[in-house]
Amino acid sequence: MDTFLTFTIVGLVLGSVYAIAASGLVLTYNTSGIFNFAHGAQAMLGAFAYWQLRYGWGLPTPVALLLVLGVLGPMMGLLLYVVIMRGMRDTAEVTKIVVTVSILLGMLSVSHWFWHPETARTMSMFFGDQARIDVLGVTIRYHELICIAAAVLIAVGLRVMFVRTRVGVAMRGVVDDPDLLRLNGHDPDRLAALSWMMGSTLAVLAGVLVTPINGGTLEANMLTLLVIDAFAAAMFGRLRSIPRTFAGALFLGLAATYVLAYFPTAWTWTSNLRVSLPMIALFVVLVVLPQDRLRGAVTRTRERYHVPSVRKAIAWAVVLVVIVYALRLLMVTSAITTLTIGMTFAIIALSLTLLTGYAGEMNLAPVSFGAIATIVAFHFGISGTGLAAHLNLWGVALGVTVTAVIGGLIALPALRLRGLYLALATMAFGVFLSNMVLRDTTWHEFFGIRFSLFTDGSIAIPPLKVGPLDLRNETTFLMTVTVIFAVLGVGVIALRNSGYGRRLAAMKDSPAAAAMLGQSLVRLKLGVFTLSAGIAGLGGLFMSSAMGSVSSESFSIMVSLSLLMLTVVAGIGYVSGALFGGLLSGVGFAVIMVSFSNLAAEQPELAGMWTFLGHVAAVSPALIGIGVAANPSGSVHQMVEGYRRLKNAKPVLAGGAVVVLVSYLLALVGALDNWWFASITIATVFMLPVMGQWLMPEAVLGVEEARRRAPLIPERIGVDEPYSAQARDEIDRELGIDGYLSARSAGTEKELIPHG
Numbered sequence: 001m002d003t004f005l006t007f008t009i010v011g012l013v014l015g016s017v018y019a020i021a022a023s024g025l026v027l028t029y030n031t032s033g034i035f036n037f038a039h040g041a042q043a044m045l046g047a048f049a050y051w052q053l054r055y056g057w058g059l060p061t062p063v064a065l066l067l068v069l070g071v072l073g074p075m076m077g078l079l080l081y082v083v084i085m086r087g088m089r090d091t092a093e094v095t096k097i098v099v100t101v102s103i104l105l106g107m108l109s110v111s112h113w114f115w116h117p118e119t120a121r122t123m124s125m126f127f128g129d130q131a132r133i134d135v136l137g138v139t140i141r142y143h144e145l146i147c148i149a150a151a152v153l154i155a156v157g158l159r160v161m162f163v164r165t166r167v168g169v170a171m172r173g174v175v176d177d178p179d180l181l182r183l184n185g186h187d188p189d190r191l192a193a194l195s196w197m198m199g200s201t202l203a204v205l206a207g208v209l210v211t212p213i214n215g216g217t218l219e220a221n222m223l224t225l226l227v228i229d230a231f232a233a234a235m236f237g238r239l240r241s242i243p244r245t246f247a248g249a250l251f252l253g254l255a256a257t258y259v260l261a262y263f264p265t266a267w268t269w270t271s272n273l274r275v276s277l278p279m280i281a282l283f284v285v286l287v288v289l290p291q292d293r294l295r296g297a298v299t300r301t302r303e304r305y306h307v308p309s310v311r312k313a314i315a316w317a318v319v320l321v322v323i324v325y326a327l328r329l330l331m332v333t334s335a336i337t338t339l340t341i342g343m344t345f346a347i348i349a350l351s352l353t354l355l356t357g358y359a360g361e362m363n364l365a366p367v368s369f370g371a372i373a374t375i376v377a378f379h380f381g382i383s384g385t386g387l388a389a390h391l392n393l394w395g396v397a398l399g400v401t402v403t404a405v406i407g408g409l410i411a412l413p414a415l416r417l418r419g420l421y422l423a424l425a426t427m428a429f430g431v432f433l434s435n436m437v438l439r440d441t442t443w444h445e446f447f448g449i450r451f452s453l454f455t456d457g458s459i460a461i462p463p464l465k466v467g468p469l470d471l472r473n474e475t476t477f478l479m480t481v482t483v484i485f486a487v488l489g490v491g492v493i494a495l496r497n498s499g500y501g502r503r504l505a506a507m508k509d510s511p512a513a514a515a516m517l518g519q520s521l522v523r524l525k526l527g528v529f530t531l532s533a534g535i536a537g538l539g540g541l542f543m544s545s546a547m548g549s550v551s552s553e554s555f556s557i558m559v560s561l562s563l564l565m566l567t568v569v570a571g572i573g574y575v576s577g578a579l580f581g582g583l584l585s586g587v588g589f590a591v592i593m594v595s596f597s598n599l600a601a602e603q604p605e606l607a608g609m610w611t612f613l614g615h616v617a618a619v620s621p622a623l624i625g626i627g628v629a630a631n632p633s634g635s636v637h638q639m640v641e642g643y644r645r646l647k648n649a650k651p652v653l654a655g656g657a658v659v660v661l662v663s664y665l666l667a668l669v670g671a672l673d674n675w676w677f678a679s680i681t682i683a684t685v686f687m688l689p690v691m692g693q694w695l696m697p698e699a700v701l702g703v704e705e706a707r708r709r710a711p712l713i714p715e716r717i718g719v720d721e722p723y724s725a726q727a728r729d730e731i732d733r734e735l736g737i738d739g740y741l742s743a744r745s746a747g748t749e750k751e752l753i754p755h756g
Helices: 002-032 039-056 061-088 093-114 142-164 166-176 178-183 188-214 220-228 230-236 242-262 270-288 310-328 333-358 366-380 393-414 419-437 474-497 499-509 511-516 521-547 557-570 575-602 604-629 635-648 650-668 674-695 697-701 703-709 725-735 738-744
Strands: 132-135 138-141 444-446 449-451 458-460 549-551
Touching: 002 039, 002 061, 002 138, 002 142, 002 166, 002 188, 002 230, 002 242, 039 061, 039 093, 039 188, 039 220, 061 093, 061 188, 093 220, 093 419, 093 557, 093 604, 132 142, 138 142, 142 166, 142 188, 142 242, 166 178, 166 188, 178 188, 188 220, 230 242, 230 270, 230 419, 242 270, 270 419, 310 333, 310 474, 310 575, 333 366, 333 474, 333 499, 333 521, 333 557, 333 575, 366 393, 366 419, 366 458, 366 521, 366 557, 393 521, 419 557, 474 499, 474 521, 474 575, 499 511, 499 521, 511 521, 521 549, 557 575, 557 604, 557 635, 575 604, 575 635, 635 650, 635 674, 635 697, 650 674, 674 697, 697 703, 725 738
Parallel strands: none
Antiparallel strands: 132 138, 444 449, 458 549
């Protein structure tokens, strides 16, 4: 009985922390319609800030708590809403998700910047670990009582606020109809900002409370994922009901502790199951929950994608292969391997273009499907031993097939899900795979067969060898994955231009209309999920082979989220977006950070500056992701539009090509460093549209637009320039009387008096 009571108390405490964190999620979602994936990262930053104030600088506990809960939490929520969330209206669900994911990754980078991950930091419970009381023979510490009391008070307070107060009712109306709310005298922005301040404070409180309970040292990734477990509790209440969220949180806390207490100790997977339980619950709750009806109206968002013809796609595929081979001639062996890994990430990203860009379905764990193909190939697809070991074609085919089938099986129960719920379901699958399968390093015996899923926590995948094709050669490996990406890219574009692709687009725009026209949404979703999972599995398998040896960290949910974020930033509706997103995610920013680290080592006198720039480079992917709200179609779309205007400015295009070609030849003969070649090429590619507008404005912008943008010359006004409001303001500025006239006629419209 004592054991039951002890584990019940522990479960209630853990559930209480989940409830506090989940209440903040419900609060912000109710008032902005944005599910905050960065909620766990906010809790993590709050915990680190509290540690810094309380233990790093030695402030008293009440002062440290006052600063993190009264200043840091509200200010963090206010800044997030004012700077980022307020501009998220009329964007697609994937854009909203990616922005919050970017904030999550950015906060993780910031924590690594200010608090080095290798330094051990611990936190004690409030009033000390020995401050306790006995209840029915069970010892309860004061810190645990505070957790339970805080959760109950917050649940009751939020319930009363939402139901009994005008502010609470107005908060619930912000998402439904902000214009109607404004007509009734409320300020929707102020209400939403208030809710984000409260939600952020609750996240910080959860982070401060859960760290001593969890024990061990402060670790950013683990603390972030720990609070992410509260997502399941929030879904118990369908992101609406505080009481059901509270009950769901207690259920999760109790279930996790009972599993640890009563499952047989001989079951080696009990600990992994306990960690995975919140994600299993999240997946089950999402599947069981009643869903909204099919969306009937066509969704008009700001995302715009142009699908090229198959002929153009083939031409660009050939160009890609030629460019990669030309770049290979400049590279050393290590750089070739790095680019190969980046290209495998691009293949994984291509699965997102098909699934999310074309079909509008979500997958937050694409790299996890690569783990499935890797495990299958490791057990069934390696021939030979030692240095003669190689991956065979049977292993690749089996790994991709099994991954595609599992992708279909995962999609089967999730077929009724859409948007955010589908994203959360795939995220739950990815975290479950990491916690349950990739941590399974022990040996099992099943029908006399001994096996281990992820042997020793790290498995090696040798290069593929099929007949004369041996990928042990770095150049062969690079060119093979490049050709695979090019072929798959052409295939994806051909599929989008086919009748099947048009049905996917119809399902993305209006599921109800597509169903009414006789389309089988189940068949469409199942097919695209299966195909997408197979592509991700192929890319993940080659990624493992290119790395040589992979661990569970190679397939963590953070890697998947980073890949998704950068693919959306580049343009998830484009094959080229998948290419740039994959390259940036796989190697791009890592190479930049390593370069700054090497510069700091080589130049000690400038080490501070290089280290600072390295930290900035680590945070920059998140900053770019946050900026996707301003350009939801992606940077590739923006670049394509810029180059489309240059079609009549062929001298500018030719000049840019000459600059890049000369730089390449100089680099090839060793007269120019590779970094200078890369810098000149990147600058030329990005600056060419701007240079075109400057050098040949009429060819790029058109005659009328070029004249409108041309600088106004005051002496020509009235001669060959017509009188206009712009001309009047320009004359006032030239005469220096604009300030005087503005002050004199403030609040009145100035009269335009023609001369002559």
